[in-house]
Amino acid sequence: MPAVVRIDTGGTHGYQARIGGSVGYESKLFSDKKCGGKRKAKAAAIAWLEERGDRYAPRRFGPKKGIQVNNMSGTPGVHQSQLTRNGNVSRYWAAHYSIGPNGRRTHRSKRFYFGTKRTSDEARALAEEFRTGWVAAFEKNGTDGVKQFFREWEEKYPSRKRATKKRSKGSKTTGRNASAGRKASDGKPASPATKKKPATGKPAAKKSSTAKKK
Numbered sequence: 036m037p038a039v040v041r042i043d044t045g046g047t048h049g050y051q052a053r054i055g056g057s058v059g060y061e062s063k064l065f066s067d068k069k070c071g072g073k074r075k076a077k078a079a080a081i082a083w084l085e086e087r088g089d090r091y092a093p094r095r096f097g098p099k100k101g102i103q104v105n106n107m108s109g110t111p112g113v114h115q116s117q118l119t120r121n122g123n124v125s126r127y128w129a130a131h132y133s134i135g136p137n138g139r140r141t142h143r144s145k146r147f148y149f150g151t152k153r154t155s156d157e158a159r160a161l162a163e164e165f166r167t168g169w170v171a172a173f174e175k176n177g178t179d180g181v182k183q184f185f186r187e188w189e190e191k192y193p194s195r196k197r198a199t200k201k202r203s204k205g206s207k208t209t210g211r212n213a214s215a216g217r218k219a220s221d222g223k224p225a226s227p228a229t230k231k232k233p234a235t236g237k238p239a240a241k242k243s244s245t246a247k248k249k
Contacts, residue, residue: 039080052080112166113159126150128158130166136185138178161192 040051042064049066050073063083070076112131117124129144145165149158165188172184 039077039084050077050080052083054084110163110166112170113162115155115159126155128155128162130162130169132166132169132181134173134178134181136182138182 038053040053042049042051047064047066048068049064049070051062051064053062054060063080065076065079065083067073067076070079113128114131115126115128117126119125125148127146127148129146131142131144133140133142135141135143145162147153147158147161147165149155153161168188169181169184172180174180176183
């Protein structure tokens with residue numbers, strides 16, 4: 036299988052392009068110093084493989100243009116599926132993406148369930164919106180564009196965890212305000228603290244009944 040491998044050992048720093056398998060093994064190193072940096076070295080390694088035919092080109096992460104035979108949406112990367120848990124079936128439309136919100140390569144799908152809170156058409160529309168937005172962001176600004184897309188999507192459609200967190204914060208604040216409002220609406224001032232009577236000193240001593248009369 037063709038591949039581009041990063042090498043950082045000893046005094047060697049660069050990308051090595053490799054071709055193996057039934058076509059025989061062949062490799063070439065593209066150093067950072069000779070190519071003018073890491074990015075240029077990697078691009079040169081990929082170009083070297085592509086010069087030997089498309090079948091040698093390494094697998095790239097990004098949107099696929101073609102539509103698979105079993106695709107039911109008409110949009111590349113969007114499909115319908117279902118999930119079974121404890122005998123319960125949950126159906127959803129999913130939009131595939133190969134670069135995640137942190138810019139890392141992955142193979143995941145954004146799921147949009149339907150059946151209770153939304154219809155199948157609504158879930159499908161969301162999946163297509165997500166997929167087309169992700170593709171446009173990738174084609175315009177690459178990984179940075181994908182990162183920005185995920186941030187904007189989260190602002191537009193907050194996840195359940197984030198929405199729950201916001202509600203919990205709001206309920207705590209409301210609770211404190213409501214408590215203060217109830218005290219104010221009673222119209223009764225808070226009962227003052229019991230005040231202690233100031234000390235008057237020791238009482239005067241009573242005259243003794245046995246005192247002698249003058």
